[in-house]
Amino acid sequence: MAQVDMASWKEKIRAQLARDREQAIALLQSWVQEKSVQGQEASIQRKIADYLTNLGLEVDMWIMGGDELLRHPYFVSPRTSFEESPNVVGIWRGTGGGRSMILNGHVDVVPEGDRNQWEHDPYSGLVIDGKLYGRGSTDMKGGNLSSLLAIQTLKALGVRLKGDVIFESVVEEESGGAGTLATILRGYKADAALVPELTNMKIFPKQQGSMWFRLIVKGRGAHGGTRYEGVSAIEKSMLVVKAIAALEKRRNDRITDPLYAKLPIPIPINIGTIEGGKWPSSVPDEVKLEGRMGVAPGEEMADAKAEMAQALADLAKEDPWFAEHPVALEWFGAQWVPGQVADDHPLMDILRETYHEVMGKEVVVEAAPWGTDAGLLIKLADTPAIVIGPGVTQLGHYSNEYIELDAVFHCAEIFALTLLEWCGIAE
Amino acid sequence: MAQVDMASWKEKIRAQLARDREQAIALLQSWVQEKSVQGQEASIQRKIADYLTNLGLEVDMWIMGGDELLRHPYFVSPRTSFEESPNVVGIWRGTGGGRSMILNGHVDVVPEGDRNQWEHDPYSGLVIDGKLYGRGSTDMKGGNLSSLLAIQTLKALGVRLKGDVIFESVVEEESGGAGTLATILRGYKADAALVPELTNMKIFPKQQGSMWFRLIVKGRGAHGGTRYEGVSAIEKSMLVVKAIAALEKRRNDRITDPLYAKLPIPIPINIGTIEGGKWPSSVPDEVKLEGRMGVAPGEEMADAKAEMAQALADLAKEDPWFAEHPVALEWFGAQWVPGQVADDHPLMDILRETYHEVMGKEVVVEAAPWGTDAGLLIKLADTPAIVIGPGVTQLGHYSNEYIELDAVFHCAEIFALTLLEWCGIAE
Numbered sequence: 055m056a057q058v059d060m061a062s063w064k065e066k067i068r069a070q071l072a073r074d075r076e077q078a079i080a081l082l083q084s085w086v087q088e089k090s091v092q093g094q095e096a097s098i099q100r101k102i103a104d105y106l107t108n109l110g111l112e113v114d115m116w117i118m119g120g121d122e123l124l125r126h127p128y129f130v131s132p133r134t135s136f137e138e139s140p141n142v143v144g145i146w147r148g149t150g151g152g153r154s155m156i157l158n159g160h161v162d163v164v165p166e167g168d169r170n171q172w173e174h175d176p177y178s179g180l181v182i183d184g185k186l187y188g189r190g191s192t193d194m195k196g197g198n199l200s201s202l203l204a205i206q207t208l209k210a211l212g213v214r215l216k217g218d219v220i221f222e223s224v225v226e227e228e229s230g231g232a233g234t235l236a237t238i239l240r241g242y243k244a245d246a247a248l249v250p251e252l253t254n255m256k257i258f259p260k261q262q263g264s265m266w267f268r269l270i271v272k273g274r275g276a277h278g279g280t281r282y283e284g285v286s287a288i289e290k291s292m293l294v295v296k297a298i299a300a301l302e303k304r305r306n307d308r309i310t311d312p313l314y315a316k317l318p319i320p321i322p323i324n325i326g327t328i329e330g331g332k333w334p335s336s337v338p339d340e341v342k343l344e345g346r347m348g349v350a351p352g353e354e355m356a357d358a359k360a361e362m363a364q365a366l367a368d369l370a371k372e373d374p375w376f377a378e379h380p381v382a383l384e385w386f387g388a389q390w391v392p393g394q395v396a397d398d399h400p401l402m403d404i405l406r407e408t409y410h411e412v413m414g415k416e417v418v419v420e421a422a423p424w425g426t427d428a429g430l431l432i433k434l435a436d437t438p439a440i441v442i443g444p445g446v447t448q449l450g451h452y453s454n455e456y457i458e459l460d461a462v463f464h465c466a467e468i469f470a471l472t473l474l475e476w477c478g479i480a481e
Numbered sequence: 482m483a484q485v486d487m488a489s490w491k492e493k494i495r496a497q498l499a500r501d502r503e504q505a506i507a508l509l510q511s512w513v514q515e516k517s518v519q520g521q522e523a524s525i526q527r528k529i530a531d532y533l534t535n536l537g538l539e540v541d542m543w544i545m546g547g548d549e550l551l552r553h554p555y556f557v558s559p560r561t562s563f564e565e566s567p568n569v570v571g572i573w574r575g576t577g578g579g580r581s582m583i584l585n586g587h588v589d590v591v592p593e594g595d596r597n598q599w600e601h602d603p604y605s606g607l608v609i610d611g612k613l614y615g616r617g618s619t620d621m622k623g624g625n626l627s628s629l630l631a632i633q634t635l636k637a638l639g640v641r642l643k644g645d646v647i648f649e650s651v652v653e654e655e656s657g658g659a660g661t662l663a664t665i666l667r668g669y670k671a672d673a674a675l676v677p678e679l680t681n682m683k684i685f686p687k688q689q690g691s692m693w694f695r696l697i698v699k700g701r702g703a704h705g706g707t708r709y710e711g712v713s714a715i716e717k718s719m720l721v722v723k724a725i726a727a728l729e730k731r732r733n734d735r736i737t738d739p740l741y742a743k744l745p746i747p748i749p750i751n752i753g754t755i756e757g758g759k760w761p762s763s764v765p766d767e768v769k770l771e772g773r774m775g776v777a778p779g780e781e782m783a784d785a786k787a788e789m790a791q792a793l794a795d796l797a798k799e800d801p802w803f804a805e806h807p808v809a810l811e812w813f814g815a816q817w818v819p820g821q822v823a824d825d826h827p828l829m830d831i832l833r834e835t836y837h838e839v840m841g842k843e844v845v846v847e848a849a850p851w852g853t854d855a856g857l858l859i860k861l862a863d864t865p866a867i868v869i870g871p872g873v874t875q876l877g878h879y880s881n882e883y884i885e886l887d888a889v890f891h892c893a894e895i896f897a898l899t900l901l902e903w904c905g906i907a908e
Binding site: 164167262264266267275276277278279280281282283284286288289291292295296317318319322324325326327328329330331332333334335336337338339340341344345346348387388422423424425447448450451452 | 591592594595598620689691693694702703704705706707708709710713715716718719722744745746749751752753754755756757758759760761762763764765768771772773775814815849850851852874875877878879880
């Protein structure tokens with residue numbers, strides 16, 4: 055049962071959000087207009103730090119680095135210098151005696167891809183029919199705004215909380231979480247965390263991890279006119295792609311968790327890139343494949359890696375070529391740690407209740423089809439972290455990405471109510 | 482019956498070649514040490530032009546270009562400017578009244594590929610156990626040396642021929658013959674031609690043509706974690722590769738020419754390169770394949786193109802995806818015109834006889850498994866062209882390419898005797 059009077063607070067919060075609505079939309083527009091792809095996050099982070107300072111939070115902005123980070127077993131990033139990519143943390147200090155809460159979100163966005171597939175400028179921030187358009191709107195600047203509005207609204211209403219609220223605006227999530235790892239190494243942890251990634255306002259208490267792999271498939275070069283004297287690495291790659299598909303099927307057949315029931319493939323293995331051969335009339339002697347392997351919430355990443363290695367080794371039984379020319383396997387680039395929060399965790403109950411209060415219906419609980427920084431918070435910061443946010447998976451990483459503005463404000467209401475209940479209201 | 486005394490001339494030629502052997506090997510080494518990949522042929526061509534001048538030939542060295550070339554229906558090249566890629570022609574003018582002969586060979590080499598698959602530097606020119614190693618040794622600088630030695634040896638023996646001998650050192654063969662096309666447009670033609678490509682000293686009176694194609698296979702992008710929402714262009718490419726293999730089988734099942742009896746696949750279709758996808762954790766929305774399609778000696782290139790287009794269109798029957806997203810087909814870059822010389826052509830008889838004189842056995846006559854510049858000479862210069870040379874197909878375009886030096890000198894003997902008989906000795 056809730057400690058606070060949900061219905062009454064909901065009305066106050068909603069009224070305050072209505073007063074701030076235009077200002078909040080303009081703020082989100084200004085965030086989306088910042089092209090905060092990897093290595094270009096400094097401008098938006100300064101803007102956010104200033105905003106938090108004006109709200110009265112204690113602000114910590116720093117450039118991450120150093121051996122503790124760079125040599126950490128969970129550090130993954132294509133780079134080691136983060137000059138133009140500061141992290142920002144804002145602390146709304148509680149009066150004491152309450153539970154603390156991290157609100158974690160990333161400001162880095164994936165590149166916009168083929169410009170011609172966008173109807174408008176990818177960084178327009180245009181608002182049309184209640185939707186705000188642009189790269190990063192749904193993944194996940196909209197969710198970040200929900201977190202910020204929850205704090206801003208409670209402060210505007212004169213609320214003082216018992217527990218600390220820690221607003222984390224991090225970099226590097228799209229490359230595997232070095233930004234959030236740096237917050238953990240800097241000492242930030244809490245009794246729980248919310249990560250408003252794009253769940254379409256479902257609760258994701260479990261999330262798969264994922265890892266990037268690179269495969270090198272060997273062939274033997276020859277003149278294309280006598281191609282039977284060579285061995286095509288493209289043809290051999292087809293067998294590798296088939297073996298990966300079979301591995302994906304075996305791994306997913308084992309998943310019985312009802313939270314995954316609605317996903318056609320709970321933990322997909324995606325082959326994202328292929329490249330091989332140098333000349334149209336030569337038999338290609340090498341093909342490189344790069345992809346992303348899902349890791350089940352309760353699975354060790356090392357076990358998943360071993361299973362992939364075994365599947366590739368087993369290719370030799372199908373085709374003796376692979377006995378003499380085994381496929382080379384490398385884990386590189388990004389990884390996201392899997393994680394889970396128990397269904398009976400107190401924050402789950404609060405989220406169910408606040409969601410019902412705001413939306414007038416039961417929340418849907420599912421498992422995340424992708425990894426987020428919540429995995430690191432759970433694994434390394436002893437901070438149970440739940441993913442719920444206003445964005446939509448089908449729009450993230452796509453052209454013409456947008457966010458429903460109503461969803462952002464609904465999420466802000468839910469988060470504000472959740473903070474009241476979780477952190478406690480100081481008398 | 483031969484006009485000249487074969488046995489006697491063979492001895493003189495062989496003795497002269499023995500005297501020049503070390504010098505000739507050093508010359509070939511210096512050629513192989515020139516990395517004459519596309520766009521970098523100027524240095525070796527200057528070296529060859531100087532050598533021809535010193536031999537007393539009339540030398541014509543020029544940078545090809547101009548509308549007549551660039552707009553010619555048989556012009557194919559990935560480039561339109563040839564600044565660092567001059568053609569060289571050396572003419573040994575005859576006294577008159579004899580048949581003329583072109584000795585045509587290319588100096589451009591294909592890239593060395595994966596450096597790690599080479600035991601030595603790909604441009605070492607190392608001689609080990611009678612083999613000279615390096616990219617271009619077998620394809621076809623060794624053959625070019627045979628041609629040059631035939632001229633050099635006859636001149637050293639004081640021979641004067643009635644017919645002209647035209648030594649052509651061309652660029653761009655590996656990209657489809659723009660170099661030889663330019664010699665034809667410049668007016669070079671003859672009563673016959675020898676092209677010492679890598680036949681392992683077999684006679685190839687027929688040669689397949691070939692053409693380069695590019696296929697674009699479409700998918701639909703999605704986040705790798707929900708890859709079932711997308712369509713992988715890599716998976717669709719596997720169906721395309723299978724369809725191409727089936728097309729290759731149908732086309733080759735029709736080939737009944739006995740000259741092709743020993744080739745496992747008379748007119749292969751080789752898929753040489755593949756490239757697609759931009760991000761390991763995104764579903765790839767496009768894959769590009771490039772390859773080379775063989776064309777039978779008597780086949781029209783347009784008919785072969787139409788058959789490929791039909792095979793791709795038929796994919797829609799197998800998979801409705803291809804009905805809405807047909808594979809795009811483009812013919813680009815290189816092409817080699819197919820061609821044939823009649824078995825009873827007088828040069829065929831002379832080659833059979835000179836080969837027997839030098840090697841002491843019957844020559845093997847087969848059809849070429851690939852196209853050469855001989856096709857252009859036949860089609861556009863009215864010059865019957867026969868392919869025979871010391872290189873070996875199994876070594877061309879491979880790592881650790883080499884040429885058997887003895888074969889180079891045997892070929893030089895055969896060519897020298899052939900020139901005597903074809904062009905006639907001036908009294």
